[in-house]
Amino acid sequence: xxxxxxxxxxxxxxxxxxxxxxxxxxxxxxxxxxxxxxxxxxxxxxxxxxxxxxxxxxxxxxxxxxxxxxxxxxxxxxxxxxxxxxxxxxxxxxxxxxxxxxxxxxxxxxxxxxxxxxxxxxxxxxxxxxxxxxxxxxxxxxxxxxxxxxxxxxxxxxxxxxxxxxxxxxxxxxxxxxxxxxxx
Numbered sequence: 062x063x064x065x066x067x068x069x070x071x072x073x074x075x076x077x078x079x080x081x082x083x084x085x086x087x088x089x090x091x092x093x094x095x096x097x098x099x100x101x102x103x104x105x106x107x108x109x110x111x112x113x114x115x116x117x118x119x120x121x122x123x124x125x126x127x128x129x130x131x132x133x134x135x136x137x138x139x140x141x142x143x144x145x146x147x148x149x150x151x152x153x154x155x156x157x158x159x160x161x162x163x164x165x166x167x168x169x170x171x172x173x174x175x176x177x178x179x180x181x182x183x184x185x186x187x188x189x190x191x192x193x194x195x196x197x198x199x200x201x202x203x204x205x206x207x208x209x210x211x212x213x214x215x216x217x218x219x220x221x222x223x224x225x226x227x228x229x230x231x232x233x234x235x236x237x238x239x240x241x242x243x244x245x
Contacts, residue, residue: 170194
């Protein structure tokens, strides 16, 4: 099955199951463009669900680059692994199961790109756990910062006002994505 076919299968599943919150094609286009532009060598994804965004990113990775995914649900991690295999990107992705705040400090960096799409009230915790392993000039992308603005306010304050990042909000109408770059 092609990468595009797997993404379309997940999109159709999301349409049928409104409780399956994937990034989606519109915001996914931005994420893919960011990976294409920045050419990261090692991506950290927090909140893999069934693998949609990781597949999007893996399709854009330069040769030899990889993704480490953190997913709290063993069931979802299994589904993600099957989707990675079907999309032909499993060789570039490692899935680690467990709570992000506990797992992230155990991972081997450096990471030059981070995608966050997990428990919204924990976004800042995930970022702070990853910061010791984030490379200078690392790109941090956070989904759902429009829809869940109240829950992610501590994270937004950190990347917008904390001095360690330059940050820009990409508005998608009903939701938004925050793209931050760690200062070198």
